[in-house]
Amino acid sequence: AQSVTQLGSHVSVSEGALVLLRCNYSSSVPPYLFWYVQYPNQGLQLLLKYTSAATLVKGINGFEAEFKKSETSFHLTKPSAHMSDAAEYFCAVSEDDKIIFGKGTRLHILP
Amino acid sequence: DARVTQTPRHKVTEMGQEVTMRCQPILGHNTVFWYRQTMMQGLELLAYFRNRAPLDDSGMPKDRFSAEMPDATLATLKIQPSEPRDSAVYFCASGLDGGPGEQYFGPGTRLTVT
Numbered sequence: 001a002q003s004v005t006q007l008g009s010h011v012s013v014s015e016g017a018l019v020l021l022r023c024n025y026s027s028s029v030p031p032y033l034f035w036y037v038q039y040p041n042q043g044l045q046l047l048l049k050y051t052s053a054a055t056l057v058k059g060i061n062g063f064e065a066e067f068k069k070s071e072t073s074f075h076l077t078k079p080s081a082h083m084s085d086a087a088e089y090f091c092a093v094s095e096d097d098k099i100i101f102g103k104g105t106r107l108h109i110l111p
Numbered sequence: 112d113a114r115v116t117q118t119p120r121h122k123v124t125e126m127g128q129e130v131t132m133r134c135q136p137i138l139g140h141n142t143v144f145w146y147r148q149t150m151m152q153g154l155e156l157l158a159y160f161r162n163r164a165p166l167d168d169s170g171m172p173k174d175r176f177s178a179e180m181p182d183a184t185l186a187t188l189k190i191q192p193s194e195p196r197d198s199a200v201y202f203c204a205s206g207l208d209g210g211p212g213e214q215y216f217g218p219g220t221r222l223t224v225t
Binding site (some may be wrong): 043044090097 | 215
C-alpha cells in the first residue's frame with residue numbers, strides 16, 4: 001500500500017522567508033503525487049500534481065515541488081511566504097482510484 | 112467554474128436523530144468520495160463510488176452509516192442514529208478514474224451532534 005509521511009505537523013516561517021514543507025512517499029514505482037491546501041473552514045484545494053512529465057512541478061500561488069526519486073521525496077517550497085499562505089498543507093499519493101493523504105502540516109506565518 | 116457542492120453546510124442535531132448529507136459532484140466526474148475530518152483522526156476515507164457503484168466502504172461504521180448515489184449528479188451520506196462521536200466535518204470529492212486521479216473537494220458539511 002502507498003503512503004506518505006509529512007515531517008512536522010506545524011511549521012512557522014516569517015513573512016518573506018522561504019517555505020519548505022517536507023514529504024516522503026513509499027512506492028516501488030513512480031507514483032502520482034499531489035499537494036493540497038486547506039484554508040480555514042474550507043475544503044481541500046489542489047496546489048499541484050506530479051505525473052512524471054517533469055520533476056519540478058509548478059503550482060498555484062507561487063508554490064512548487066520537486067520529485068526526487070533517489071530520496072523518495074516530494075517537498076513543497078515557496079521562495080517568499082505571504083500571510084495568506086497560512087493554512088494546512090497535505091501531501092498525497094494516488095493508489096488506484098483513491099488518494100492516500102498525509103497527516104498534514106499546518107503552516108504559520110509570522111509577521 | 113465547475114465545483115463540488117455540498118448541503119447543508121452546517122448541521123446541528125440531537126443524538127439519535129437521522130442526518131442526511133448531500134453532494135453534487137462536478138458534471139462528468141465518475142468517481143465520488145466521502146471523507147470525514149476531525150482534529151484527532153485527521154482526514155479519513157469513508158466510502159467511494161465509481162460510475163455510481165460503491166467500491167469501498169470499509170471506512171464507514173456499517174451499523175449506522177450508509178452511502179448511496181441515486182444518480183450521477185447526487186451522492187448521499189446518511190447517519191442513523193447519530194451519536195456525539197460523529198461530530199466532524201464531512202467532505203465530498205469527485206474525480207475521473209484513470210490518469211493521475213486528482214480529486215476536487217466540496218466545502219464540507221460541519222456536523223455537530225449534541
